[in-house]
Amino acid sequence: MYDVIVVGARPAGAATAMLLAQRGLRVLAVDRARFPSDTLSTHQIQPAGVARLQRWGLLDKLLAAGTPVTDRVRFDVGGTVLAGRFPAHGFLCSPRRTVLDKLLVDAAREAGADLEEGFHVGGLIRDGDRVAGIRGRDGTEHRAPIVVGADGKHSLVAKEVAAPVLREVGPRTVASYSYWEGLDQPVGELYHRPGRAVAAFPTNDGLTMVYAAAPVTEFGTWRTDPERHLLDTVDGCGDLGKRVRNGRRVERLRTTVDLPNVVRRAHGPGWFLAGDAGLVMDPVTAQGIGNALADAELVAATIADGGTGEAYQRIRDESRLPIFDLTTGLAALRPPKRFDGLFLRAVARRQDSVEQFLGVFAGTVPVRAFRRPSNVARILVQRARG
Ligand SMILES: Cc1cc2nc3c(=O)[nH]c(=O)nc-3n(C[C@H](O)[C@H](O)[C@H](O)COP(=O)(O)OP(=O)(O)OC[C@H]3O[C@@H](n4cnc5c(N)ncnc54)[C@H](O)[C@@H]3O)c2cc1C
Structure with a gap:
């Protein structure tokens, strides 16, 4: 019993x-x-999860297994780049x-x-x-x-x-991902483009995980050639497409709408x-x-x-x-509304605001605290003051 x-x-x-x-x-x-x-x-395990593994005495073992630490993230939302470290010395890893x-x-x-x-x-x-x-x-x-x-x-x-x-x-996206070798990938990269989301993170064995998502309504087209759709998508993400195409995919591509x-x-x-x-x-x-x-x-x-x-x-x-x-x-993969775009550009201007923004996904800053009208106003006023 x-x-x-x-x-x-x-x-x-x-x-x-x-x-x-x-x-x-x-x-x-x-x-x-x-x-x-x-x-x-x-x-990707967000910093709050990594901190739990550390408290439980498991992080050292995870790192000893060759899991790289990702302490910087570059988040590109339609060309507005929010790049920085996680607050409070937190980091993410992607075992x-x-x-x-x-x-x-x-x-x-x-x-x-x-x-x-x-x-x-x-x-x-x-x-x-x-x-x-x-x-x-x-x-x-x-x-x-x-x-x-x-x-x-x-x-x-x-x-x-x-x-x-x-x-x-209901399910909103179709996602494909796989593993590439030969990419220089010291930081985590995230991209939001109209109708697309992309992530590239370093993982074990020197590999880079590359993920792309599209609206689930496009599954019929996406499924005809997921790799081509993934590569076409990363081509729209700075030089990531070039780096992925110069690298070598070493595992099969996985695709899901589940x-x-x-x-x-x-x-x-x-x-x-x-x-x-x-x-x-x-x-x-x-x-x-x-x-x-x-x-x-x-x-x-x-x-x-x-x-x-x-x-x-x-x-x-x-x-x-x-x-x-x-x-x-976010999974609706729509471009940011006008105000949201303006706000993100204001966030991108100040490192403390970027860290706060990253903290939302890291699990260290409550969504409500970030979106509180007084916080939004603070960020916009700081931008207006230059
Ligand atoms: C494409 C994709 C990408 C993702 N990317 C991320 C990411 O980057 N970061 C992140 O944090 N999360 C990500 N997730 C989500 C993450 O995978 C899950 O949230 C996480 O695995 C949940 O853990 P869990 O222990 O609750 O369940 P699971 O990991 O699903 O484990 C459930 C276990 O239950 C077992 N099980 C089920 N039914 C039975 C049964 N009848 N009898 C016995 N055993 C059973 C299964 O075998 C399985 O091992 C992603 C998910 C998907 C699909």
């Missing part, structure tokens, strides 16, 4: 299992995958999921959690109206008074408990949802891994302290819904 069973053992699940085991609970985490295992995901997820799985085991790989959950066990365990597709059963669904955007746990959907925006934007109720009798299972958004702002790690911390503390889940849900939604709305807005 376990205290907690966690379904899914990537960022949300493995981290939840690790933190619960560190608090002395008997934990079983299961995943149908076997690690190391890749997954369809680019992998391959084969590296990050294995590290977390190992950390969960080291903390004392049982972790079963290749275990495919087929259903939940009930005790009255409470969830009381899991049933594998092979019929194996495991029981616990709490089951955490950390099983990703198509969560079986969420479906089985009929977790209410609180907010939903990019939902959904917020679900995150807890109920005998169950919690963490990570994408509870709240998933378009990767255009690269928030998912950091969110999953943040959820892990909140869920583990709630369970270990005997909390009900209301506080978890409230904290998650207060911090996450503003960036969810910002993300679904």
Whole structure:
């Protein structure tokens, strides 16, 4: 008998299992995958997520695995360039999921959690109206008074408990990405062009991950030749196109439209949802891994302290819904409205404003604080004064 069973053992699940085991609970985490295992995901971890890994004693291992540090980002929105370092000496890194997820799985085991790989959950066990365990597709059963669904955007746990959907925006983008060698890529580069978003980040093994997104309505055309569309897109991004074309693609191109934007109720009798299972958004702002790690911390503390889940849900939604709305807005890939364009140009003029802007995506500056009328006015007045 376990205290907690966690379904899914990537960022949300493995981290939840690790933190619960560190608090002395008997934990079983299961995943149908076997690690190391890749997954369809680019992998920028925003500074707030990196700081969590550091607190958990895992950052050194991630860096020792050859994960480069990205402390500067260049964000080009239709020719307005916001370039700078992250506030408070934070940095971002972009580890391959084969590296990050294995590290977390190992950390969960080291903390004392049982972790079963290749275990495919087929259903939940009930005790009255409470969830009381899991049933594998092979019929194996495991029981616990709490089951955490950390099983990703198509969560079986969420479906089985009929977790209410609180907010939903249909998929907005088609995204393609792959890995190139031979690019000189010391900084992270992001581009927004009308109808396009692009990211290029250094990752393990000296490779650069290059990602391009277009409106999902263009999928029919995009899918005929995703690589040509990706290359044509990066050609419109300064000299990035030239550098990519001079480099060599070393892995297959991945393309997906499976990019939902959904917020679900995150807890109920005998169950919690963490990570994408509870709240998933378009990767255009690269928030998912950091969110999953943040959820892990909140869920583990709630369970270990005997909390009900209301506080978890409230904290998650207060911090996450503003960036969810910002993300679904940006994922529409529309050019900035006139005022937004003017505001961005004002932000670009001052380094402290650029750092604040980067802090929104880094998870260190609340969206509401950045958008507060007094802050917007401050930035515009500073620009007017030259
Ligand atoms: C194209 C793309 C690009 C992205 N880029 C970024 C980025 O740059 N930065 C970022 O932060 N986020 C990014 N994301 C989002 C990020 O991948 C997710 O937010 C993150 O993986 C969520 O972690 P998780 O642990 O909640 O779920 P997942 O990583 O999805 O893990 C869920 C696990 O549950 C397991 N599972 C599911 N069902 C079962 C079952 N029935 N039985 C057993 N196991 C099960 C799966 O095998 C899987 O291992 C991107 C996503 C996509 C699609």
